[in-house]
Amino acid sequence: xxxxxxxxxxxxxxxxxxxxxxxxxxxxxxxxxxxxxxxxxxxxxxxxxxxxxxxxxxxxxxxxxxxxxxxxxxxxxxxxxxxxxxxxxxxxxxxxxxxxxxxxxxxxx
Numbered sequence: 001x002x003x004x005x006x007x008x009x010x011x012x013x014x015x016x017x018x019x020x021x022x023x024x025x026x027x028x029x030x031x032x033x034x035x036x037x038x039x040x041x042x043x044x045x046x047x048x049x050x051x052x053x054x055x056x057x058x059x060x061x062x063x064x065x066x067x068x069x070x071x072x073x074x075x076x077x078x079x080x081x082x083x084x085x086x087x088x089x090x091x092x093x094x095x096x097x098x099x100x101x102x103x104x105x106x107x108x109x
Contacts (some may be wrong), residue, residue, distance in 0.1 A: 006031070
């Protein structure tokens with residue numbers, strides 16, 4: 001685990017200390033929560049949602065966009081498929097030879 005040093009104005013440190021105490025957290029735990037909420041899009045909780053909303057209001061929320069390289073070597077942003085596209089892909093994936101049949105065939109059963 002890494003250790004990070006933080007320099008800030010006394011007034012900000014005092015506000016952070018009070019905010020942490022109000023939630024019965026250590027300053028370290030509070031700052032970790034705030035930074036996780038700012039940078040981890042998968043973090044889900046009511047508290048994290050409130051922190052993310054406040055950070056977004058002041059344009060400090062780190063927005064990550066999953067990127068992949070297409071067949072032509074261009075970076076593309078991933079877009080979540082629609083529910084319809086997802087269901088179509090799920091149904092297509094459910095067709096074909098079951099894995100258990102392939103394993104049994106390989107074993108000579």
